[in-house]
């Protein structure tokens with residue numbers, strides 16, 4: 001029924017003339033979303049692969065395109081705080097407090113879902129993840145289509161997240177009709193995920209909104225143990241956000257590289273790191289040591305190093321607090337550690 005209504009709805013609008021995959025045409029993005037085809041959308045964190053939350057086929061296409069396992073639920077993107085109530089119920093007051101403080105922005109709230117929310121979005125859970133992204137184009141798109149958008153990051157499952165329209169096109173030029181180009185993502189790493197259990201606030205995934213920032217609003221929060229066997233948020237899986245090239249982390253990347261003479265090594269460094277040795281290709285995430293800039297550049301620099309045919313990438317470990325902790329979280333999941341090789345975690349790839 002939903003499908004028929006959608007088709008009737010778009011039958012009145014002409015097929016968009018724009019032929020290019022990467023486009024700024026909201027009309028084209030609207031047309032395909034209403035038709036039931038996934039569309040890549042910009043957000044301030046990373047690009048998302050979006051579909052109408054009420055169209056089961058469209059949502060299932062996201063899982064197919066990404067090769068994402070069905071047990072990994074999607075985030076619902078809304079265009080206002082009020083729209084939380086379209087998808088969730090029994091919303092705790094503290095969720096409103098957080099939304100008012102951080103939305104639109106890189107914060108996802110895990111709430112009790114409404115019965116209208118499809119099981120394929122929540123992977124059968126009773127909760128739904130909701131966020132209002134801080135990107136003008138996408139907020140306008142959600143208003144135009146008239147339904148919230150289910151969207152995971154627009155990368156094949158387990159790979160580096162995309163922070164530009166070109167990154168998405170590199171992954172999915174065959175599978176998609178539209179990559180809506182909203183420029184480079186301002187924040188650069190995925191949203192912070194917060195849930196509520198038995199009156200406690202739980203942090204499921206670190207992001208540019210740090211644990212400290214959440215705590216300044218709601219008091220002490222619990223960071224879910226990242227080593228537990230059945231992670232609540234598979235963004236917490238080991239080996240995620242990963243380049244094809246082997247990557248390791250080190251407090252002293254140059255020293256580590258010098259110990260491995262002969263290898264074709266790329267360095268992912270941070271701050272005023274002195275690099276007297278021109279044998280190595282180095283990408284600096286922020287020469288000024290600005291962690292926000294480093295987060296913004298993280299995936300773009302990883303994409304670049306990954307295309308250089310290197311044998312190894314050595315990433316510098318960040319000071320382990322605030323956003324540095326969130327960046328370390330992503331780096332360590334992108335790394336090839338003993339844990340990745342030997343993990344018996346059923347969620348590991």
Ligand code: TXA
Nearest residue numbers: 045048073074127128129152153190191232233234235
């Ligand atoms: O910044 C972001 O969050 C980006 C942009 C596109 O909004 N999206 C993103 O989506 O990172 P994705 O699918 O790559 O990560 C969503 C995470 C997954 O780890 C998933 O397990 C978790 O959110 N999640 C979704 N629904 C959940 C739920 N009901 N309970 C716990 N975790 C949930």
Ligand code: MG
Nearest residue numbers: 152153161235
């Ligand atoms: Mg992702």
